[in-house]
Amino acid sequence: MTDLLWTRPETAPRATLLLAHGAGAAMDSAFMTRLAEALAAEAIAVARFEFPYMAERRSTGRRRPPPKAETLVDAYRAAIEAVRAEAGSAAPLLIGGKSMGGRVAVMAAGPDVTDAVAGVVVFGYPFHPPADETNPRVAPLAAVGRPTLVLQGER
Template identity: 45%
Template structure:
């Protein structure tokens, strides 16, 4: 069921292990995921990437498919988490997270099973683009571990002005905004920045998040 892409940094005694799920349309070894995993490793966060069953099938035959239903996604995610838990040293943190849909599944998983020390969402899909009435945060108040969302300010799945609108009930999550970033952390052409720079900023924010958890 699971495609293991890479276990980064296990041999370097990292302070945290992040089980990192891909988004709905791109695989676990997409350029975004590769760059993010490398940037996180530089912050002392080892990553384990995997693919959900529908993406594994796409890798086998090249045919695009919609994501599996939520129960199947969560079952797969949970199995990977359990496998990682058995391999990692006991003094390291176990985090779950992901890009877009993967981050959403990570946050839901954290409401269903214990032993998760933190959740990180990269480009959280607060709502489908153009449909701000379909908010996807009802489960946030059930997450009982530290929770970080890293979001581009112009992400169509949740722009800053939408997310910070009064009454949105996202107090449970810490937010880090990437100025000018879209859903894939691409900045505006006029900015003196790049996608890699924003991804590295996301990794630094993740590293601080880990430090805060370790500090208690």
């Protein structure tokens, strides 16, 4: 796992959100940066991180497709522990992500994850693979077992 990229509010945070990137854009993409800044303006501390494949892409410059989302759950859970170690428990911990990162967050928030996670926030959940609406990816949403907010766009 790469280092955490923090965007903190000017006041004490009401919550901390661990935020994972989508399949093709890094943690410091324009969307992720704007989102983190907007959340910090609402007193939510945001910790962004990169999955190992994206960190490798950053260091080598080689673009490879992301691995299957299921294989990224352990990396997400390691990021949860890193945020807990750094931020403590003063504010509730939320986890989430953009698109694929949100899907992995939902899987990482399953019933066997620590009770330290108060909820999940997803920005653009991929309800099915691209161009394959016959293969839904909603089972993890039903199994998450904690408050979950999914924010979808218009596409």
